[in-house]
Amino acid sequence: MKVLFIGGTGNISKESSKLAISRGVDLYVLNRGNSKVDIAGVTSIIGDINKLEELSELQKHKWDVVVNWIAFTPEDIERDIALFKGKTKQYIFISSASCYQTPLNYPVITESTPLSNSSWEYSHNKILCEDRLQKAYREEGFPITIVRPSLTYDTVFPIAIGGFRHYNTVDRILKGKEIIVHGDGTSLWTVTHASDFAKGFVGLLGLLPAIGHAFHITSDEVLSWNMIYKILANALGKEANVVHIASDYICKIEPSFTGTLLADKAESVLFDNSKIKVFVPGFKATIPFSEGIVKTINWFNANPEHKVISPEEEQKIENILQAYHKL
Known part of the structure; x- marks a missing residue:
């Protein structure tokens, strides 16, 4: 073929x-x-x-x-x-x-x-x-x-803020800094x-x-955002210093997050994979996030040039945290 x-x-x-x-x-x-x-x-x-x-x-x-x-x-x-x-x-x-x-x-x-x-x-x-x-x-x-x-994900971090191709949130976890989890962290995602x-x-x-x-x-594994960040921090050998902030408020302070949050990750989503399993018999996702994220961390450690900490992203995170703490 x-x-x-x-x-x-x-x-x-x-x-x-x-x-x-x-x-x-x-x-x-x-x-x-x-x-x-x-x-x-x-x-x-x-x-x-x-x-x-x-x-x-x-x-x-x-x-x-x-x-x-x-x-x-x-x-x-x-x-x-x-x-x-x-x-x-x-x-x-x-x-x-x-x-x-x-x-x-x-x-x-x-x-x-x-x-x-x-x-x-x-x-x-x-x-x-x-x-x-x-x-x-x-x-x-x-x-x-x-x-x-x-x-x-494979060579990116599948998180909502300070992740994907950016290393910001991982760096913050490693340094014990506050990280942002949108909402109360209980909404579900895959x-x-x-x-x-x-x-x-x-x-x-x-x-x-x-x-x-x-x-x-998609995978059939369903996790809360709290669990996603907890598993990530655990794989890094750290404990996440989480600050929960409402998605609406995050986007009010930094509107650039509107797409990734309010238009995508702010509410619970569950995927029914029945159709792909019918057309591709035997399809089954077998890599839990706790295993997959270790592969991702190992890839970044082997390719340190990809540990990109965006100053712009870091400033947005700090702006949101400072505004929230002033409330």
Whole structure:
């Protein structure tokens, strides 16, 4: 099976690339050459998907599957439809579980949960991308499959403030400083290790019954935010000095957190993974957060250049804490 990944070396996609190779997929990865493709067995194509003059090598191929890990706007989708119509048997768009209805009318999310999130431009654009692809499927037969990851981690910290690609909150935990947990920390969430996500995702590659369908792929482990931060601190050998602050107040002081909090992580979310388990029999997430976060910490320790402490993020955290303590 001949597969093209546009992207393929990031936090989520790298584990999927490695698993695909291990299963005999003839995998090509298109990127701009800024990040080295160090996955054995991958054929690298250097080029910018937005620059047609750099895609002459790409145009020589027909594909069983094309996966775009880095499409974010309807313009990206228009470009891909033009590039790959008639040249691939399956086009997989990486959307986001943040597209689901916000706020939720019912906390258990299935793939039929309405898509509606106008509070975060990222999510709104992903919804517009899905709308365009569904139209292309219905009217032109463009062979789409949509995948909606939730908070998936490997080389990032899956926390709401001072995390992801930033090392700020981890650094604060290590130094015994106060960290912010939104709300009272009892709302529920699901974090998924990229290796587990890959098991479901790679099972969709070339799966013709999946054409026209959308899937989310997450762990079945459900944790409160209090527990997520406690497990993180425990893995660091520390105890978290937590300050609980209402999400509304956090966003009032620092509006830049509105998307990640009020439009995504402020309320409880439970994912029903029945659909992916039907289409990919045997799919099961097996890496609990207590194990996965140790892998992430070990990766950062082995790659200290990625321990980026953002001064801007740190100032936002301090601004929120100072405002809160003045109340």
